[in-house]
Amino acid sequence: MPLTPVLTKRHVNGASDESPLTDTLIDCNISELHYGKFKAVRDVALKVKKGTITAFIGPSGCGKSTVLRCLNRMNDLVRGFHLRGHVIFRGQDIYGSRVDPVAVRRHIGMVFQQPNPFAMSIFRNVAFGLRLNRYKGPVEDKVEAALRQAALWDEVKDKLRTSALALSGGQQQRLCIARAVATEPAVLLMDEPCSALDPIATRRIEELMTELKRKYTIAIVTHNLQQAKRVADTTAFLYVDTSAGGRTGYMVEYGPTQAIFENPREEHTKEYIRGEFS
Amino acid sequence: MAAPIQGSGAAAEVDLEGLERSLRRPRTLFSYLMSLFTGVATIGALFPLFSVLYLLVVRGTAALNQGTLRELPPAAMTTGGGFGNAIVGTFVIVAIATALSVPLGILAAIYITEFGPDTRTASAVRFAAKVLTGLPSILAGVFAFAVIVVVTGEFSAPAGGVALALLMLPTVLLTAEEAIKRVPSRMREAAIGMGATPTQVVTKVIVPTAAPAMLTGVMLAVARAAGETAPLLFTALFSNFWMSRTAPDFLPKTLGDLMKPTASLAVMIYNFSGSPFENQIALAWTAALVLVAIVLIFNVVGQALAGRSAD
Numbered sequence: 001m002p003l004t005p006v007l008t009k010r011h012v013n014g015a016s017d018e019s020p021l022t023d024t025l026i027d028c029n030i031s032e033l034h035y036g037k038f039k040a041v042r043d044v045a046l047k048v049k050k051g052t053i054t055a056f057i058g059p060s061g062c063g064k065s066t067v068l069r070c071l072n073r074m075n076d077l078v079r080g081f082h083l084r085g086h087v088i089f090r091g092q093d094i095y096g097s098r099v100d101p102v103a104v105r106r107h108i109g110m111v112f113q114q115p116n117p118f119a120m121s122i123f124r125n126v127a128f129g130l131r132l133n134r135y136k137g138p139v140e141d142k143v144e145a146a147l148r149q150a151a152l153w154d155e156v157k158d159k160l161r162t163s164a165l166a167l168s169g170g171q172q173q174r175l176c177i178a179r180a181v182a183t184e185p186a187v188l189l190m191d192e193p194c195s196a197l198d199p200i201a202t203r204r205i206e207e208l209m210t211e212l213k214r215k216y217t218i219a220i221v222t223h224n225l226q227q228a229k230r231v232a233d234t235t236a237f238l239y240v241d242t243s244a245g246g247r248t249g250y251m252v253e254y255g256p257t258q259a260i261f262e263n264p265r266e267e268h269t270k271e272y273i274r275g276e277f278s
Numbered sequence: 279m280a281a282p283i284q285g286s287g288a289a290a291e292v293d294l295e296g297l298e299r300s301l302r303r304p305r306t307l308f309s310y311l312m313s314l315f316t317g318v319a320t321i322g323a324l325f326p327l328f329s330v331l332y333l334l335v336v337r338g339t340a341a342l343n344q345g346t347l348r349e350l351p352p353a354a355m356t357t358g359g360g361f362g363n364a365i366v367g368t369f370v371i372v373a374i375a376t377a378l379s380v381p382l383g384i385l386a387a388i389y390i391t392e393f394g395p396d397t398r399t400a401s402a403v404r405f406a407a408k409v410l411t412g413l414p415s416i417l418a419g420v421f422a423f424a425v426i427v428v429v430t431g432e433f434s435a436p437a438g439g440v441a442l443a444l445l446m447l448p449t450v451l452l453t454a455e456e457a458i459k460r461v462p463s464r465m466r467e468a469a470i471g472m473g474a475t476p477t478q479v480v481t482k483v484i485v486p487t488a489a490p491a492m493l494t495g496v497m498l499a500v501a502r503a504a505g506e507t508a509p510l511l512f513t514a515l516f517s518n519f520w521m522s523r524t525a526p527d528f529l530p531k532t533l534g535d536l537m538k539p540t541a542s543l544a545v546m547i548y549n550f551s552g553s554p555f556e557n558q559i560a561l562a563w564t565a566a567l568v569l570v571a572i573v574l575i576f577n578v579v580g581q582a583l584a585g586r587s588a589d
Binding site for chain 2: 072074102105110114117119128129131132133176179180183
């Protein structure tokens with residue numbers, strides 16, 4: 001079944017037809033990424049397959065988050081951002097001159113490191129995306145469905161009208177996931193979604209991700225290698241290159257998670273994973 | 279030989295003192311005295327505030343009755359009379375000033391924080407607003423006199439409104455700017471990540487989140503404007519009659535009703551407090567009390583509304 005978002009009004013031009021030859025949903029090829037004169041990332045090329053979880057791992061400052069934020073043009077907000085390369089989503093380069101970044105973000109949702117619910121009720125948080133897209137159908141049903149998908153419904157069903165800020169950190173993060181999936185985007189980007197959470201809340205989010213990948217394609221940045229090992233189908237390892245004087249992140253290795261963890265080809269990957277697990 | 283940790287054996291040990299609290303220790307005593315001093319200073323600051331309020335209530339209630347709120351200002355040495363027209367006039371003038379300054383101030387604040395924070399326009403606006411906060415209020419009156427009164431040929435409520443708007447604008451703008459800056463950037467990011475357009479980010483997230491703090495700024499500005507006398511002296515002037523020519527309709531009915539000298543509580547207090555006549559002085563006190571009460575009610579209602587809109 002094609003995962004066309006049913007709610008988004010602004011489709012990226014020609015978004016509906018997917019390449020018949022492959023189940024690649026996002027084809028990302030970043031040859032250089034600059035913030036002003038600073039070269040932040042180089043040589044990241046990978047394909048995110050539909051219905052899978054792709055993890056980005058690597059040391060701090062290696063550009064994992066930067067790469068993730070390229071996938072829905074969140075980096076456009078950073079002054080001086082410039083990308084050489086392409087990110088092809090459903091056959092169209094999202095950095096193409098005719099593409100509206102706002103529309104891209106409606107197809108490719110995002111969950112952030114810090115839970116960031118709006119200062120409004122739980123209900124209105126989840127309904128936010130529906131309202132943005134002028135959804136005319138039964139909002140209540142959509143909100144309930146989204147909260148159920150985020151495994152939060154039972155905890156909040158009796159207090160939908162209370163402020164979202166009163167929830168615990170883990171609940172807030174699941175609320176943010178519910179908010180992101182309410183409009184049924186094709187892809188969910190998660191930028192270290194568990195780093196502000198305790199181990200129990202982390203586990204819940206991880207279980208949730210494996211549930212969600214039936215419906216959504218997920219890309220996640222994580223500092224936690226065990227987490228990547230537990231949830232990801234494919235893993236990309238990024239590292240920092242300081243040889244040219246700067247700090248430029250680049251992709252060392254990319255492949256099935258099992259292969260990356262058990263049989264890495266590159267020395268950097270081996271060292272990094274050994275350091276974490278020994 | 280023991281390892282020479284200290285250079286000389288004569289180094290004094292650090293005296294960690296006993297565990298009991300004792301005022302004989304200088305720093306304990308100093309801390310105690312400073313706490314006491316802040317308490318005394320607080321009382322000192324509250325004293326003039328409460329004595330003003332006390333005086334207002336004592337003197338103001340003497341002439342306060344239904345008539346004072348509904349009747350027109352009395353002539354000298356008579357009994358009765360009130361300042362109903364000044365209450366209406368104050369509301370009308372302040373409403374005009376609010377209608378002019380609040381949309382302008384808040385929209386400008388949105389521009390200088392959200393759309394062009396680093397532009398030259400933004401820094402020019404910020405600088406101008408800061409300068410304007412220090413503007414002597416009489417100059418606002420002179421400005422409105424030149425721009426409105428001279429042009430229209432009439433002292434009027436809109437002229438007073440423009441003068442007050444000029445005083446409110448910087449307060450509204452700068453507090454709205456602060457309020458918007460205090461919206462956590464992660465909420466902004468969340469909205470953008472949901473695919474909100476810049477306008478949707480502002481209208482659906484930034485403004486609702488900042489609204490309570492913005493409203494506080496508006497209330498501050500309204501409270502200040504309602505009490506200003508100087509800017510009204512050559513703009514709205516004063517009037518001993520209702521704004522509407524068709525009494526007993528209190529409110530202005532036509533544009534023509536607005537375009538003539540208009541009474542206000544502040545100018546009434548100013549006029550009557552300098553009067554040699556007992557009845558007018560008593561009414562000035564009552565008018566002051568009513569003005570303070572109006573501002574207070576506005577603030578309380580505003581805060582309550584702001585608290586509710588935050589949900």
